[in-house]
């Protein structure tokens with residue numbers, strides 16, 4: 001099992017998958033991310049996987065799980081850098097990656113996280129003033 | 132049909148799934164498959180070997196180059212002597228899983244390759260054979 005480094009930049013946690021990982025490492029990463037969200041109060045998670053030449057149903061489910069679990073801890077998740085061949089394969093496998101935000105690259109991903117944060121802050125403010 | 136052995140990987144532990152994917156990566160790249168087909172093959176091998184590991188505990192993957200009518204392809208055979216599958220049609224259905232998975236492994240794998248053959252008998256094991264032809 002390999003430990004995958006998570007770095008915090010500003011409000012975001014950033015993970016870059018640089019090599020094919022086994023299932024336990026993927027599950028470990030999921031747990032580590034949630035602990036980091038709790039510890040740091042990060043409101044964004046960015047998972048970069050441009051180095052991966054395959055995402056199978058296990059990894060696909062892990063990405064949706066990370067998204068859902070982070071959401072319950074008030075953090076948005078954006079997956080970036082999915083290779084075109086991986087995107088095609090995901091569709092053929094029939095994986096929908098429901099609720100998962102994606103962006104082309106890290107820069108676009110960080111911009112999207114920023115947008116999601118602003119949108120949330122905006123809607124939160126409105127609800128407050130409604131009361 | 133001519134068959135030329137390329138590689139064989141035994142699946143017994145979780146890290147062997149990585150080894151099987153690496154074998155598929157090397158074979159498909161050495162044969163000159165385009166990137167999308169390489170990804171399809173690696174993904175298909177990953178799905179089938181995870182099933183072996185999850186449901187049968189152990190098994191074997193063999194990779195062979197096949198030649199037929201001046202076309203060549205990669206054939207992958209995944210064999211186990213696990214519990215087998217009682218209802219293959221049901222197991223092939225997207226969303227059906229007895230293991231808490233997404234249930235897209237077998238059906239998805241079939242869509243990723245050109246030929247897909249599954250034989251299984253409850254109590255005896257499962258053999259899945261897939262072929263991807265070079266375009």
Ligand SMILES: Nc1ncnc2c1ncn2[C@@H]1O[C@H](COP(=O)(O)OP(=O)(O)O)[C@@H](O)[C@H]1O
Nearest residue numbers: 182186222228229230232233234235236237257
């Ligand atoms: N090698 C195998 N041995 C026994 N049962 C299997 C095997 N492969 C698949 N199955 C059965 O078929 C079902 C569907 O498999 P699959 O489509 O890969 O989805 P998942 O693995 O997510 O459950 C599995 O849940 C399992 O019951």
Ligand SMILES: [Mg+2]
Nearest residue numbers: 178182232236
């Ligand atoms: Mg499966």
